[in-house]
Amino acid sequence: MASGALRRRRGAPFRVSVILIAAALVRLAASAADAAERTAASGPEPDWHVVSVASLLPPAACTASKAAASNSSALNVVHRHGPCSPLQARGTPPPHAELLNDDQARVHSIHRKIAAAASPVSDRARGAKGVTLPAQRGISLGTGNYVVSVGLGTPARGMTVVFDTGSDLSWVQCTPCSDCYEQKDPLFDPARSSTYSAVPCAAPECQGLDSRSCSPDRKCRYEVVYGDQSQTDGALARDTLTLTPSDTLPGFVFGCGERDTGLFGRADGLVGLGREKVSLSSQAASKYGAGFSYCLPSSSSAAGYLSLGGPAPANARFTAMETRRDTPSFYYVGLVGVKVAGRTVRVSPVVFAAAGTVIDSGTVITRLPPRAYAALRSKFARSMGRYGYKRAPALSILDTCYDFTGHTTVRIPSVALVFAGGAAVGLDFSGVLYVAKVAQACLAFAANGDGADVGILGNTQQKTLAVVYDVANNKIGFGANGCS
Structure with missing residues (x-):
């Protein structure tokens, strides 16, 4: 009996040590998370945006240009x-x-x-069939x-x-x-x-x-x-x-x-x-x-x-302006890939090339082929999971949303678009998330309904970029920090 008591006395400190170590790890993790938020403003990790939550929504007054x-x-x-x-x-x-x-x-x-x-059937022929x-x-x-x-x-x-x-x-x-x-x-x-x-x-x-x-x-x-x-x-x-x-x-x-x-x-x-x-x-x-x-x-x-005419910014990266005879008004670009947090999302360029991509100042949210969007969303969500942000309900066409309530700063993985010829264009933070409110900030991309639908590079992703339409030389360029 004395021997059993001795064994129990020897085991008790061991169990207490395990509990203390576990508690210390919890405190360490919490401390690291707090430190990340406190020191975020001092400089982001590579390929991540660090943004104050207070700056997510636009000011009520017009700011100087x-x-x-x-x-x-x-x-x-x-x-x-x-x-x-x-x-x-x-x-x-x-x-x-x-x-x-x-x-x-x-x-x-x-x-x-x-x-x-693109249809070989004329409107008149369609009308004759009662369509x-x-x-x-x-x-x-x-x-x-x-x-x-x-x-x-x-x-x-x-x-x-x-x-x-x-x-x-x-x-x-x-x-x-x-x-x-x-x-x-x-x-x-x-x-x-x-x-x-x-x-x-x-x-x-x-x-x-x-x-x-x-x-x-x-x-x-x-x-x-x-x-x-x-x-x-x-x-x-x-x-x-x-x-x-x-x-x-x-x-x-x-x-x-x-x-x-x-x-x-x-x-x-x-x-x-x-x-x-x-x-x-x-x-x-x-x-x-x-x-x-x-x-x-x-x-x-x-x-x-x-601006009409004028020189392109020195930092502009160019890709070929593609022309389609059936829709000559549109400006097509050769989007071939996407990067998240500096790493290429695994999607074949063929997926993007199937229907091509139009750049459009009037479309708000960029539309990607379904396979490309699914891969982007998955990679983005996994990266966001690194900081355990709470998910928020979907907003209309946007299905990957987060609730930043209670945070002072947030870390968001960068997103870059890769074009034919090798031009990789990093997006501003405002081009990565569409922020309806602090409790609902969504990945600012959406999927087309069909892989055969043309992709569209929308205006959210163009924010702060100097977008250059060099029609004379059939190319389109993107320069960082074109405006604030």
Whole structure:
């Protein structure tokens, strides 16, 4: 019995030691986690973003611009729902879920347009078979997030318009208007401009339109019907476009809308930067050079820029601009891979190349082929698991979300896009997460419904990058730190 008591006495210190060691390990782990948050601001690990939680949401007031434009034609670019926007209305912006649902509508419309253009069966033949076709001469503008301010006419009338790389024809609403949506500014009045003129039907600009007609006096009429059934109809015209007080573009061809309906918000119209001859960038090429660049700010409370022509940033990394004959308006890029936290996600370049990738200023969230997105999401989630962040509910099309409540800083794995030719473009933190609120910050990528659908490089992933469209040399570049 004495011997048993001795054994028990010898075992007790051992068990106490195990308990003490376990407790010490728990305290050590907790201390390490606390230390990571306390010292995060001193410098991130390689290939990780370290961000203050307090900075996740944009300020309520417009902040000073730190954009670096390349020439005198540069225009300020602002988010139409942010405090810097001339269109900002009283009250709160639309809910995030609504904006993302509208974004999906735009994506569907891009996919329909490209699929229809690639189909060997003509619209007429489809109609003969009794198939109902959506209008596909344009793209949904429900998510035209970014606007610029220009002047039109002589004297110049200030106009705030959406800028869109997925459209060609620029237009504003004009008076008299038989059916116009409500906009912030008065309608443009051609009668008050000494430089306004109608474009005749025989003019090359009219002949180049996809949908046109002639008035009884042989003046050109245009019609653009977007994928969500929004539309603008009116007279094709010329007038002086004022970019800055000292920089004008005489004889600019645009649409003077007289019947306009749809999801255009309170914007006065649109500036198209597509690849066709009627776009602003094409019309301005003789003066500024064949190309343009822009930088979208990291926050809806800051400003970026849109610049015609000008030199590319010294740090820009270029990839070939691909051309598709069936959809000549779109800018295609050769996306071939994705990296997370510095490591390549295992997806064959063939997956990305199957349908190609369009870069689009109007789409919010980048769309990837399903296999590529699944691999990206898995790698990102595993990396986030390193810090044990609490998961949050999905937000519309975004299914990988986190709750950062209670944290002072967060560590997020970097994401880089890899393009044909080897250009690897690292994304700003604002291009990795879409933050609806501190308790719901989501991976800012989504999957296409089908591997045959074209991929889309959206504007969230373009934030803070100087995006250079070098049309003359058929290449697109990305420069880091283009704006803040």
